[in-house]
Amino acid sequence: MGLYSIKGDSLELIEQTTYSEEQVRERQDLQRWLKNSIESIAPGCMVIDEEFNDWEDSNRRIDLLCLDQDACLVVIELKRTQKGGHMDLQAIRYAAMVSNMTFERAVRAHEQYLRNNDQDPAQAEQQILDFLGWPEPYEEEFDSETKIILASADFSTEITTSALWLREQQIDVRCVQLVPHKHNGELLVQIEQVIPVQSAEDYQVRERVKLSERKAARRSGRSSTGFAFVNVGEHGGKKNHRSWEDSRRYGYISAGGNSISQLDRLHVGQAVCAYRKGHGYVGVGIVTTEPTPYDEFAIESGHQKLVDLQLEHSENPHFQREVYVGIRWIKTFDKEHAIKANPYRNTACQIHESELVDEILAGFELTHDDCLE
Numbered sequence: 045m046g047l048y049s050i051k052g053d054s055l056e057l058i059e060q061t062t063y064s065e066e067q068v069r070e071r072q073d074l075q076r077w078l079k080n081s082i083e084s085i086a087p088g089c090m091v092i093d094e095e096f097n098d099w100e101d102s103n104r105r106i107d108l109l110c111l112d113q114d115a116c117l118v119v120i121e122l123k124r125t126q127k128g129g130h131m132d133l134q135a136i137r138y139a140a141m142v143s144n145m146t147f148e149r150a151v152r153a154h155e156q157y158l159r160n161n162d163q164d165p166a167q168a169e170q171q172i173l174d175f176l177g178w179p180e181p182y183e184e185e186f187d188s189e190t191k192i193i194l195a196s197a198d199f200s201t202e203i204t205t206s207a208l209w210l211r212e213q214q215i216d217v218r219c220v221q222l223v224p225h226k227h228n229g230e231l232l233v234q235i236e237q238v239i240p241v242q243s244a245e246d247y248q249v250r251e252r253v254k255l256s257e258r259k260a261a262r263r264s265g266r267s268s269t270g271f272a273f274v275n276v277g278e279h280g281g282k283k284n285h286r287s288w289e290d291s292r293r294y295g296y297i298s299a300g301g302n303s304i305s306q307l308d309r310l311h312v313g314q315a316v317c318a319y320r321k322g323h324g325y326v327g328v329g330i331v332t333t334e335p336t337p338y339d340e341f342a343i344e345s346g347h348q349k350l351v352d353l354q355l356e357h358s359e360n361p362h363f364q365r366e367v368y369v370g371i372r373w374i375k376t377f378d379k380e381h382a383i384k385a386n387p388y389r390n391t392a393c394q395i396h397e398s399e400l401v402d403e404i405l406a407g408f409e410l411t412h413d414d415c416l417e
Contacts, residue, residue, distance in 0.1 A: 047225050047234050061226045063124035063197060068224070068231075070124045071095075075107055077233075078122065078195070084235050085195050085220045086120060088113050088300075090175045093153040094160075099141055106138045109153065113277075114389070115176055116189045117142055117150075123196040131194050132206045135217075139190040147172075147186040178322040185321065185387070191216040197223055199238070207239045271395045271415070272309065272316045273388045276326065286363070287356040288320055292327060292376040294343045294353065299391045300366040306391040307335040307369050315415040316371060317395065317404050324382030325404050328415060333370035341368040374415060375408045383407030 048055040068074055078084065079091050089110040096106040108120035119142065121135040154172060155165035173181070192215070194203065199219055210217045219239035225232040274297050276288050291297055297318065299307050310316065310331050318327035332344055341350045350368060357363045377383070385403045388395075395401055405411065 058227045093157040118191045120193045135192045195220045298366040323379040324384045327376040329371040329373040
């Protein structure tokens with residue numbers, strides 16, 4: 045296998061090279077390229093800091109510290125070597141060291157990052173809030189979960205074995221291969237996620253979801269309430285690609301990226317409580333469809349396809365890559381009038397606490413009978 049260019053009626057193999065042969069430096073070159081194009085290895089993330097070392101009694105530095113749209117920290121460890129060295133052990137250590145980071149501390153780190161890159165550090169907090177779609181800081185929702193991305197030209201068997209084992213322990217570790225090539229004097233980089241293999245990832249996530257829900261049910265000692273939690277996930281900033289107003293008007297929720305498989309937790313006829321991150325619960329409704337791709341999804345009223353409607357963010361490629369579930373809303377609020385109650389950290393999951401359901405329904409002035417299909 046390899047990278048080829050088309051030449052006439054045949055394919056021409058593009059020569060693979062190494063970063064050392066091309067005199068590519070790890071920090072000054074590779075890290076600089078990736079921090080300015082973070083979507084290439086960490087879709088849906090923003091860079092908080094580089095060479096992060098805000099801890100006592102340690103001179104260790106995180107190559108790139110990022111934040112994803114679920115408010116989870118993402119530690120990115122880079123190596124230009126062919127085998128990745130001991131990057132897995134380094135990344136685990138770094139993930140543990142930042143696992144208790146607060147929102148305030150993340151802002152301080154981003155201030156330093158902006159200062160080092162000749163940008164206004166006073167914009168740090170607002171940039172993070174815009175990225176998360178939060179009107180103000182919500183410390184309790186700043187997730188303690190830390191994810192890891194290992195990026196290298198190749199990986200040793202020791203690293204891949206460790207990564208696969210960590211994923212079995214439900215730690216989000218990814219290996220992204222950055223293979224350099226030389227073509228007509230130009231340096232090219234082929235970027236591919238090798239762990240988890242993309243085609244197998246949805247299956248793996250679904251299996252972890254089932255296991256987590258079984259464990260949660262055993263811990264609670266109660267069966268499901270029949271209600272599900274869904275996060276409407278409206279994102280802010282320049283990458284905004286969801287609108288709660290469109291969702292409540294046309295009757296749907298959506299998810300993208302690694303959260304798509306979580307929609308499989310919902311079933312037609314089930315009652316759902318919709319949560320707008322940073323605000324509260326904004327809707328109660330009934331699931332009307334199975335998860336459906338954007339270009340196939342039709343809204344319940346009028347059977348119009350979503351692709352034919354003029355929605356707020358319909359031109360955004362993130363919007364078009366998402367999967368949609370139809371919802372017949374029983375009652376909704378705008379985000380300013382959201383019901384304050386404890387959320388889950390998932391995109392979608394079953395609610396096992398009957399007290400939480402009662403609290404939400406009371407806020408909407410609904411009863412259980414109102415939510416029966």
